[in-house]
Amino acid sequence: MQFWKKLTQEQRLHRIQQALQENVNFSKDASLGYPASKLDGRVFYDDAPFLKDAPTLQTYVANPNNIGCHTFGTSEKAFCGTQEIEREVLDVIAIDIFKAKENEYDGYIAPGGTEANIQALWVFRNYFFNTYNAKLNEIAILASEDTHYSIPKGSNLLQVDWLKVPVDFNTREIQKEQLGTIVETAIKNGKRYFMAVANMATTMFGSVDNPDVYTDVLEKYNVPYKLHIDGAYGGFVYPFSNKESKINFSNPKISSITIDAHKMLQAPYGTGVFICRKGLIENVLTKEAEYVEGMDLTLCGSRSGANAVAVWMILFTYGAYGWFEKISVLQMRTQFLCDELDKLNIEYFREPFMNLVTIHAENIPHEIAEKYDLVPQQHNEHNKWYKIVLMDHVEIDHLTTFIDDLKLAINE
Numbered sequence: 001m002q003f004w005k006k007l008t009q010e011q012r013l014h015r016i017q018q019a020l021q022e023n024v025n026f027s028k029d030a031s032l033g034y035p036a037s038k039l040d041g042r043v044f045y046d047d048a049p050f051l052k053d054a055p056t057l058q059t060y061v062a063n064p065n066n067i068g069c070h071t072f073g074t075s076e077k078a079f080c081g082t083q084e085i086e087r088e089v090l091d092v093i094a095i096d097i098f099k100a101k102e103n104e105y106d107g108y109i110a111p112g113g114t115e116a117n118i119q120a121l122w123v124f125r126n127y128f129f130n131t132y133n134a135k136l137n138e139i140a141i142l143a144s145e146d147t148h149y150s151i152p153k154g155s156n157l158l159q160v161d162w163l164k165v166p167v168d169f170n171t172r173e174i175q176k177e178q179l180g181t182i183v184e185t186a187i188k189n190g191k192r193y194f195m196a197v198a199n200m201a202t203t204m205f206g207s208v209d210n211p212d213v214y215t216d217v218l219e220k221y222n223v224p225y226k227l228h229i230d231g232a233y234g235g236f237v238y239p240f241s242n243k244e245s246k247i248n249f250s251n252p253k254i255s256s257i258t259i260d261a262h263k264m265l266q267a268p269y270g271t272g273v274f275i276c277r278k279g280l281i282e283n284v285l286t287k288e289a290e291y292v293e294g295m296d297l298t299l300c301g302s303r304s305g306a307n308a309v310a311v312w313m314i315l316f317t318y319g320a321y322g323w324f325e326k327i328s329v330l331q332m333r334t335q336f337l338c339d340e341l342d343k344l345n346i347e348y349f350r351e352p353f354m355n356l357v358t359i360h361a362e363n364i365p366h367e368i369a370e371k372y373d374l375v376p377q378q379h380n381e382h383n384k385w386y387k388i389v390l391m392d393h394v395e396i397d398h399l400t401t402f403i404d405d406l407k408l409a410i411n412e
């Protein structure tokens with residue numbers, strides 16, 4: 001770990017206050033040109049005593065705008081302090097967790113995993129336009145039927161066809177032969193460029209796709225392709241629970257990764273992370289964004305510097321080992337639940353390195369699913385699965401009550 005350290009509360013406070021001092025200070029400086037200010041002082045007091053020890057809240061009140069991309073070219077000078085905090089967050093995620101090389105990636109903290117995924121598809125689509133003179137209808141997205149709905153959303157927005165790859169009902173593994181057939185048929189029908197999205201944990205099952213399945217098939221047909229990893233769900237879990245994981249930038253075939261801090265890292269909403277290799281993001285440069293210094297390489301435009309600070313605070317409170325310990329506890333609870341389900345002969349899917357258990361719906365009475373807020377795969381009578389996510393607040397006590405209820409229901 002080159003960048004990821006554990007800092008004391010005092011060190012964290014000091015670092016964030018230093019960053020805020022490097023930003024324009026709307027309470028003191030004569031800053032005339034921006035349509036921006038600190039939060040409305042009548043509503044959000046900047047002199048509330050508790051703010052003194054609360055660096056994230058201080059940043060919310062100061063309200064910096066981290067608009068643009070700060071790993072590439074120049075950026076707005078007014079917010080250089082919180083832009084640097086964002087780069088420190090990205091260094092931890094891109095380099096320490098996902099094995100990119102220093103200064104060899106670009107990225108930003110997006111409003112969420114949805115935008116980060118769409119950003120990836122947008123970059124790839126334009127890369128095919130710019131590099132191969134590709135036409136829209138020659139490009140296709142490949143992703144499994146378990147992929148997150150942000151992929152069909154992106155397909156619709158960008159007008160690039162999504163080819164849905166089937167998975168096995170029980171193992172949730174991508175069906176390689178069927179993928180081969182899909183690619184072969186697509187090529188016959190005029191597709192020439194492919195962007196594959198492999199999941200580092202699907203939302204419903206926690207299944208982790210083997211990215212080689214996509215690249216093997218695409219290389220067999222010798223077509224230009226790009227590969228994105230959707231780690232929105234598992235990005236802060238899988239690399240810690242599976243130390244042998246190769247799903248990172250050490251694999252030269254992986255071009256970009258999405259990681260949500262507002263899921264497993266428990267950061268505030270608005271903290272999806274997009275990271276890609278250098279040489280790609282300029283495909284979505286919006287030259288018309290002339291009033292933004294350095295112009296804009298992101299989808300969203302204005303975004304809060306306080307989100308970068310919130311993620312930074314979590315990372316530097318735990319440090320790498322602290323985070324590993326937290327994930328280990330979640331893994332232990334997941335195993336506890338699986339052992340109890342085994343005793344009851346109840347079938348479920350669990351990826352061994354994830355904190356998610358998806359149970360065959362026929363084993364779960366409706367009242368129990370309601371009582372414990374289990375999430376169904378489909379909100380209708382065709383539902384076949386319910387999932388339990390072992391989050392921080394889901395403790396063994398809750399699991400034992402759930403199991404006891406389930407036992408009662410089964411015996412009735």
Ligand SMILES: *Cc1c(COP(=O)(O)O)cnc(C)c1O
Pocket residue numbers: 111112113114115117148150199201202203230231232233260263272
């Ligand atoms: C949640 C999720 C997303 C989208 O994230 P938002 O932050 O809700 O936009 C994308 N992919 C996967 C796998 C997810 O679980």
